[in-house]
Amino acid sequence: xxxxxxxxxxTSCTQPSSEQVAIFLxxxxxxxxxxxxxxxxLRKQVLELVCRAEQPVGAYHLLDxxxxxxxxxxxxxxxxxxxxxxxxxxxxxxSTNNTYLACAHPQHPxxxxxxxxxxxxxxxxxxxxxxxxxxxxxxxxxxxxIQHAAVEVTGLCSRCRGS
Amino acid sequence: xxxxxxxxxxTSCTQPSSEQVAIFLxxxxxxxxxxxxxxxxLRKQVLELVCRAEQPVGAYHLLDxxxxxxxxxxxxxxxxxxxxxxxxxxxxxxSTNNTYLACAHPQHPxxxxxxxxxxxxxxxxxxxxxxxxxxxxxxxxxxxxIQHAAVEVTGLCSRCRGS
DNA sequence: CTATGTTATGTTATAATATAACATTATTTG
DNA sequence: CAAATAATGTTATATTATAACATAACATAG
Ligand SMILES: [Zn+2]
Ligand SMILES: [Zn+2]
Ligand SMILES: [Zn+2]
Ligand SMILES: [Zn+2]
Numbered sequence: 204x205x206x207x208x209x210x211x212x213x214t215s216c217t218q219p220s221s222e223q224v225a226i227f228l229x230x231x232x233x234x235x236x237x238x239x240x241x242x243x244x245l246r247k248q249v250l251e252l253v254c255r256a257e258q259p260v261g262a263y264h265l266l267d268x269x270x271x272x273x274x275x276x277x278x279x280x281x282x283x284x285x286x287x288x289x290x291x292x293x294x295x296x297x298s299t300n301n302t303y304l305a306c307a308h309p310q311h312p313x314x315x316x317x318x319x320x321x322x323x324x325x326x327x328x329x330x331x332x333x334x335x336x337x338x339x340x341x342x343x344x345x346x347x348x349i350q351h352a353a354v355e356v357t358g359l360c361s362r363c364r365g366s
Numbered sequence: 367x368x369x370x371x372x373x374x375x376x377t378s379c380t381q382p383s384s385e386q387v388a389i390f391l392x393x394x395x396x397x398x399x400x401x402x403x404x405x406x407x408l409r410k411q412v413l414e415l416v417c418r419a420e421q422p423v424g425a426y427h428l429l430d431x432x433x434x435x436x437x438x439x440x441x442x443x444x445x446x447x448x449x450x451x452x453x454x455x456x457x458x459x460x461s462t463n464n465t466y467l468a469c470a471h472p473q474h475p476x477x478x479x480x481x482x483x484x485x486x487x488x489x490x491x492x493x494x495x496x497x498x499x500x501x502x503x504x505x506x507x508x509x510x511x512i513q514h515a516a517v518e519v520t521g522l523c524s525r526c527r528g529s
Numbered sequence: 530c531t532a533t534g535t536t537a538t539g540t541t542a543t544a545a546t547a548t549a550a551c552a553t554t555a556t557t558t559g
Numbered sequence: 560c561a562a563a564t565a566a567t568g569t570t571a572t573a574t575t576a577t578a579a580c581a582t583a584a585c586a587t588a589g
Pocket of ligand 1: 295305306307308309313315328
């Protein structure tokens with residue numbers, strides 16, 4: 204049904220093993236190669252930081268990490284890298300809390316639903332065709348051409364409810 | 367099916383007639399009364415500005431308008447009023463473009479879908495039970511307790527596509 | 530392998546959005 | 560009225576993001 208994806212067992216790229224991160228970065232490199240785009244050291248570094256984060260991270264958090272790594276970095280450094288990664292579908296941006304997270308399935312474009320815990324920040328990326336179909340239907344009814352759907356659900360994860 | 371609502375003919379409170387605005391403000395006053403909350407002059411003024419706006423407006427735009435009206439105003443002035451109106455369900459906040467718009471159906475709480483034109487800014491509030499049901503189902507599957515769902519669809523309205 | 534154009538990054542400054550903290554005023558309640 | 564509570568005023572600052580221009584790295588043609 205979908206093409207092979209090393210992350211097919213994951214609903215999110217957060218908290219992956221080192222090996223999973225390595226595979227993810229290689230996939231990103233391949234994808235950029237295929238599109239004749241440069242997967243530069245900076246872009247790779249930012250993607251790795253996003254990928255290794257336990258939760259979606261803010262741009263200035265990434266900036267701090269870049270600086271700590273010894274690299275010269277200012278806000279445009281990280282925002283430009285993030286913009287590139289967003290355009291290529293390698294990361295998502297959560298507008299409800301201004302954070303970024305690695306995409307669980309960068310191979311194919313998709314509308315995603317994010318379940319964002321307001322307590323611990325843990326965020327689950329899920330792909331829900333029912334929601335997408337319903338939004339498509341709704342858009343058609345209003346003669347509206349969808350460019351991007353941000354579906355961000357805030358609430359409490361099971362762990363934070365202790366249940 | 368739903369209780370009476372003077373806005374039942376509207377999918378959004380933007381671009382209403384003066385009379386519709388007046389009715390809306392009266393409803394807001396009644397609602398605050400019922401909840402034993404103060405619908406102060408500032409809160410009323412901010413709600414009216416949001417309601418009269420042709421499109422969702424930013425906080426600093428509202429701030430400018432407040433200043434122009436002669437009132438002493440600083441950022442907290444408008445953010446506090448907006449926070450109150452948000453809590454009471456009288457306005458919505460769009461996190462994708464940091465704007466605020468009057469709620470089309472403040473009488474009953476609801477999950478809403480917003481169709482936001484990226485060209486002209488025109489925004490349609492629609493209530494889609496299919497989306498809500500699907501999100502509820504998805505949340506249950508992950509044992510996730512929804513607090514708020516932000517469903518913001520960016521795209522081009524029919525007018526901006528010239529079709 | 531240079532010259533030249535293009536893409537990416539460095540750097541400084543600033544814009545846009547939002548909140549903290551504390552003083553003052555208005556409103557409610559006893 | 561006095562005391563408590565709620566709302567607003569005021570100043571400063573935090574957070575998020577972009578503009579503008581300089582430099583460096585890379586690609587491609589001659
Ligand atoms: Zn994704
Ligand atoms: Zn949690
Ligand atoms: Zn509404
Ligand atoms: Zn439009």
